[in-house]
Amino acid sequence: MKAVVTVIGKDTVGILASTSAELAKANVNIIEVTQSVLQDFFAMIMLVDISESKLSIDELKKDLQENVEGMEIHVMHEDIFNSMHRI
Amino acid sequence: MLNTSDILETIKMIQDENLDIRTITMGISLLDCADSDIDKSCEKIYEKICRLAGNLVKTGEDIEKKYGIPIVNKRISVTPIAMLVGVSGGDPVKYAKTLDRAAKTVGVNFIGGYSALVQKGFSAGDKELMESIPRALSETEFVCSSVNVGSTKAGINMDAVKIMGRVIKESSEITKDRQCIGAAKLVVFCNAPEDNPFMAGAFHGPGEPDCVINVGVSGPGVVRAALEKMDDTDDLQKVADTIKKTAFKITRMGQLVGEEASKALGVPFGIIDLSLAPTPAIGDSVAHILEEIGLEEVGAAGTTAALAMLNDAVKKGGVMASSTVGGLSGAFIPVSEDAGMIAGARSGSLIIEKLEAMTAVCSVGLDMIIVPGDTTPEVLSAIIADEAAIGMVNSKTTAVRIIPAIGLKDGEELNFGGLLGYGPVMKVNTKSPAKMINRGGRIPAPIQSLKN
Numbered sequence: 001m002k003a004v005v006t007v008i009g010k011d012t013v014g015i016l017a018s019t020s021a022e023l024a025k026a027n028v029n030i031i032e033v034t035q036s037v038l039q040d041f042f043a044m045i046m047l048v049d050i051s052e053s054k055l056s057i058d059e060l061k062k063d064l065q066e067n068v069e070g071m072e073i074h075v076m077h078e079d080i081f082n083s084m085h086r087i
Numbered sequence: 088m089l090n091t092s093d094i095l096e097t098i099k100m101i102q103d104e105n106l107d108i109r110t111i112t113m114g115i116s117l118l119d120c121a122d123s124d125i126d127k128s129c130e131k132i133y134e135k136i137c138r139l140a141g142n143l144v145k146t147g148e149d150i151e152k153k154y155g156i157p158i159v160n161k162r163i164s165v166t167p168i169a170m171l172v173g174v175s176g177g178d179p180v181k182y183a184k185t186l187d188r189a190a191k192t193v194g195v196n197f198i199g200g201y202s203a204l205v206q207k208g209f210s211a212g213d214k215e216l217m218e219s220i221p222r223a224l225s226e227t228e229f230v231c232s233s234v235n236v237g238s239t240k241a242g243i244n245m246d247a248v249k250i251m252g253r254v255i256k257e258s259s260e261i262t263k264d265r266q267c268i269g270a271a272k273l274v275v276f277c278n279a280p281e282d283n284p285f286m287a288g289a290f291h292g293p294g295e296p297d298c299v300i301n302v303g304v305s306g307p308g309v310v311r312a313a314l315e316k317m318d319d320t321d322d323l324q325k326v327a328d329t330i331k332k333t334a335f336k337i338t339r340m341g342q343l344v345g346e347e348a349s350k351a352l353g354v355p356f357g358i359i360d361l362s363l364a365p366t367p368a369i370g371d372s373v374a375h376i377l378e379e380i381g382l383e384e385v386g387a388a389g390t391t392a393a394l395a396m397l398n399d400a401v402k403k404g405g406v407m408a409s410s411t412v413g414g415l416s417g418a419f420i421p422v423s424e425d426a427g428m429i430a431g432a433r434s435g436s437l438i439i440e441k442l443e444a445m446t447a448v449c450s451v452g453l454d455m456i457i458v459p460g461d462t463t464p465e466v467l468s469a470i471i472a473d474e475a476a477i478g479m480v481n482s483k484t485t486a487v488r489i490i491p492a493i494g495l496k497d498g499e500e501l502n503f504g505g506l507l508g509y510g511p512v513m514k515v516n517t518k519s520p521a522k523m524i525n526r527g528g529r530i531p532a533p534i535q536s537l538k539n
Contacts, residue, residue: 004094034091045091058152074098076155078089083343084336085093 002031002078003050003057005064009071011042018068023048026055026063042071047078097336101156105308105371106337108344109364110160111147112284113140114291114299114357117166117200125177129185132171136163136189136198139298139354144194146351150344158344159305159506163190164289165200173212183223183230190229199289201232204279207241207529217250221257224269231287237277237475239482243530245472251275252468252524256491259460263493266501270490271423271455275471277478277485282358283414288451288486299357300349301414304341307363308370309333310397314379326380327400334361334404342409360414361405362450363397365425367508373397373418374427374437385427386437394418395448415484417450423490423503423510424455433511439470440516447477452485455508457501458515460493467491469520472530480533 007019016035023030028048035044055063061075100106120131140163147161168182183201190198201223203213220232234251237243258269274288281292284301291299313333314326341359349356365373374385380393398417406412420442422428431437439456446452452474458467471487478485492501492512502509 004089006094006098008095036091043091043095045089045094047089056152057155061155074102074155076098077153079343080154080156080340081089081094081097083339084097085090 001049001051003048004076004078004081005046005048006074007042007044007068007071009042011037011040012070015042015068015071016044019044019046019064022064022067026053026060028053028060100306100309104306104312105366105368106306106340107157107159108302108341109305110162110284110303111143111158111344111348112162112164112289112301112303113143113352113354114164114282114295114301115139116291116295116297117171118293121171121174123175125175125181128171128175129181132182132185133189136165136186137192140193140195142352146348149351150347154344156340156344160197161195162284162286162289163193163195163198164284164291165198166291166293167202167204168200169203169212169216170293171212172216173210179212179216179219180223180226183227186230187227196229197231197286198229199231199233199286200291201230202234202290204235205244205247206235206238208244209247214250217247217254220254220273221261221269224258224272225261231272231289233274233276233279233288233290235276235279236471237479237530239278239479240532242532243277243472243475243479245524245529246527248468248471248475249524249527251471252464252466255467255489256464259491259493266503267490267493268503271488271503271507273488275487277475278483280414280484284360285362285364285415287488295357296355298354300345300352300354301357301360302341302345302348303360303362303364303414304337305362305364306333306337307365307373307376309337310363311370311372311376311379314376323396327396330397330400331404334401335408338405338408356411358411358413359405359409361401361409361412361416362414363401363418365419365421366506367424367426367429369426372425372427373420374425374431378427384434384436385431386441390441391444391448394420394445398449415450419451419454420445420449421455421488422513423457423501423508424506425508429508429510432513439513443473443477446474446485447481450484452478453487453489455488455490455510457490457492457510457512459497459512460491460495462491462515462517463519463521465519465521465524466515466517468524472524476530479530
C-alpha cells in the first residue's frame with residue numbers, strides 16, 4: 001500500500017531530514033521524492049510504502065504535523081490521486 | 088510517479104475548495120419487516136436497520152481517514168413507509184418514531200423514506216401516511232419525508248397535490264417555534280428517483296435490492312475555482328469543457344469511496360449521484376458558478392442558459408467517471424443552502440418565477456424556498472402542480488420543498504442552522520388557484536410524440 005506525503009511551506013534547513021526521520025521511525029519506506037524551491041516556497045512530494053507502517057495514515061499525518069514544524073503536511077492514500085487523474 | 092501538479096491540485100480541491108463526499112447513503116428494504124401487527128413491524132424494522140447500518144458511520148469515518156477526504160453525511164433511506172402502513176394499519180407515526188430511534192442508535196444524521204408513491208392513485212396506507220406527515224416530522228428529529236405525486240407515465244394526481252399543499256402548511260405550523268423545520272424535511276416529487284442518496288427526498292424504491300450503498304458527491308467550489316482560472320474571453324465551449332473535466336475528477340473520487348464503502352460493509356454498490364450540492368459555506372455555491380460563467384448576479388437574464396450548460400456538462404463529465412450513475416445527478420439549486428442564491432433572493436434579483444424556469448433545466452426543483460406564512464394551502468398546491476407539470480412534460484425529476492414561514496412576511500428571514508441554511512422569505516403570487524385545485528382528479532399523462 002502506498003501513500004503520498006506532501007510537505008509545503010517556507011524553506012528552512014532540515015525539512016527533508018526531519019520528515020524522513022519521522023517516516024523511518026514509523027517504519028515507512030520512501031520510494032520516490034521530488035522537491036522544488038520557488039523563491040522561499042518549499043514543496044516536497046514523497047511516494048512512500050506504508051504496508052509495514054506502525055502508524056495508520058491518519059496517525060502518520062498527525063505525527064508529521066507535530067514533528068515537522070511550521071509546514072503544511074498531508075498524507076493521503078495513493079488511490080485517490082490515481083482515480084482522479086488517470087483514466 | 089504521479090504528476091506534482093495533479094497532487095497539489097487534489098489537495099487544493101479538498102483544502103480550499105470544499106471538495107467532499109456529501110453523503111454515503113445506505114438503502115435498506117423494509118419489505119420483509121411488514122407485519123399485520125404494527126408493533127411487531129416496528130420491532131423488525133429497528134432490528135434490521137441496526138443490523139445492516141450498525142457499522143455505516145464507523146466505515147465512513149475509516150474511509151475519511153484512509154483517503155483524507157471528508158465524508159460529510161452518513162444517512163439511511165428505507166422502503167416507502169406507506170407500503171408498511173398498508174400491511175399493518177395503525178398510526179403511521181409509530182413507524183416514524185421507530186426510524187428516528189434507529190437513526191439515533193446507528194448515528195446517522197437523517198433517515199429518509201417516510202414516503203408514499205401516489206402518482207396514479209392511493210392504495211392502502213398512502214392517505215394515512217400523508218395525513219400523518221406533519222405530526223411525524225414534528226415528533227422526530229432525523230426522519231425525512233417525501234411524496235411522489237406525478238410521473239411522465241402516470242400524469243399528476245391532483246387529489247394528492249391538494250392534500251400536500253395542506254400538509255406542507257401544517258408541517259410548518261406545527262413546528263413554527265422551531266423555524267418551521269417540519270416543512271424543510273418534506274419533499275413533493277414528480278418522477279422521483281428510487282435510488283437518490285440526497286435528503287430530504289431519499290427513499291429506497293421497491294425495485295431496489297435488499298441493501299445497497301449509494302454515494303452523493305459534491306463540489307460546486309471546485310467547479311467555480313476551475314472556472315475562475317479561465318480567461319474572461321474563453322468561449323462557452325471551453326467553459327463547458329472545463330466543467331466536464333472537473334466533474335470527471337470529482338466523480339472519480341465518489342466512485343472510489345463508494346466502492347470502498349461497499350466492500351467494507353459487504354453491501355452491493357448502487358449508484359453515484361453526480362449532483363453539485365451546495366452548502367451555505369462560502370465557496371460552496373452553485374449560484375457563484377453561474378456568476379463565474381458571466382452573470383452579474385444569479386437570477387439575471389441568462390441564468391437558465393448558464394444553468395442548462397452547467398447541468399449538462401456535469402453529467403457528461405460524471406458519466407464517464409463512474410460505472411453506475413443514478414439518483415438526481417445534476418446541479419441543485421436550493422435557495423437557503425446556497426450562499427449565492429441567498430444573496431440573490433435578498434437583493435431581489437432571484438425570484439420564484441425565475442427559479443421555476445431554472446428547474447426545467449437542472450436536476451431538481453423548487454428547493455428550500457421560504458415563502459410568507461400566510462400563503463394559502465391552495466397556492467402551495469398550485470406551486471406543486473406547476474413544478475410537477477414541468478417534470479412530467481420534460482421527463483425529468485422535479486420537486487418542491489417549500490417552507491411557509493409562519494408569522495413572517497417577505498423580507499424577513501428563517502434560519503434552520505447547519506446544512507439546511509437560512510434565507511429570506513420570497514414573494515409569492517397570491518392570486519387564488521383554489522377553483523382548479525378543488526377540482527381534484529388527475530392531469531392525464533402527456534403525449535410522447537409531437538414534441539414541440
